[in-house]
Amino acid sequence: xxxxxxxxxxxxxxxxxxxxxxxxxxxxxxxxxxxxxxxxxxxxxxxxxxxxxxxxxxxxxxxxxxxxxxxxxxxxxxxxxxxxxxxxxxxxxxxxxxxxxxxxxxxxxxxxxxxxxxxxxxxxxxxxxxxxxxxxxxxxxxxxx
Numbered sequence: 001x002x003x004x005x006x007x008x009x010x011x012x013x014x015x016x017x018x019x020x021x022x023x024x025x026x027x028x029x030x031x032x033x034x035x036x037x038x039x040x041x042x043x044x045x046x047x048x049x050x051x052x053x054x055x056x057x058x059x060x061x062x063x064x065x066x067x068x069x070x071x072x073x074x075x076x077x078x079x080x081x082x083x084x085x086x087x088x089x090x091x092x093x094x095x096x097x098x099x100x101x102x103x104x105x106x107x108x109x110x111x112x113x114x115x116x117x118x119x120x121x122x123x124x125x126x127x128x129x130x131x132x133x134x135x136x137x138x139x140x141x142x143x144x145x
Contacts, residue, residue: 013040013056017049021057029064033072036060073099076123078116080130081139087112089133096129097122115144 006027008019018038026034038059047055080090094100094116103115118126127140 013052014049017052018056021053022060025057025060025064031064031069036063038063074120075117076120077103077143078118078123078126079139079141079144080114080116081111081141082114082134083111083137086134086137087114090114090130090138093126093129093133097126100126 006023008023010016010018010020018040022036022038026036038056040055082090090112094102097118100116100118100122103117105115106113116126123142127142130138130140
């Protein structure tokens with residue numbers, strides 16, 4: 001559940017037999033920003049509400065167990081404006097932050113504008129390192145508009 005929002009649907013199945021067991025499986029694994037869609041084809045055997053609940057819950061649990069989990073960390077956009085001679089310095093700092101990524105790079109007459117994504121938790125340290133290595137000859141704009 002993120003910011004208190006969660007939703008599930010039985011989509012035509014008896015109330016509480018599909019959506020709730022799927023949501024319970026997601027919650028029991030402490031996952032957020034997840035969607036599970038299960039399609040059931042009627043095979044001629046009526047499962048009853050208990051059977052449906054177990055079938056949907058077990059299907060969701062199996063999906064969660066085999067799925068790759070990816071942690072999504074909030075990121076800050078950082079704009080760096082440096083002279084051409086300092087571009088290598090910016091990239092050396094960037095290499096020391098494995099989760100930071102270059103978004104774009106544009107050139108003007110005597111400077112380069114580099115847009116970066118840096119994890120929120122590392123943005124201040126990144127900015128300090130950049131200022132140190134560039135000896136203050138860098139303009140850093142955090143979350144530029």
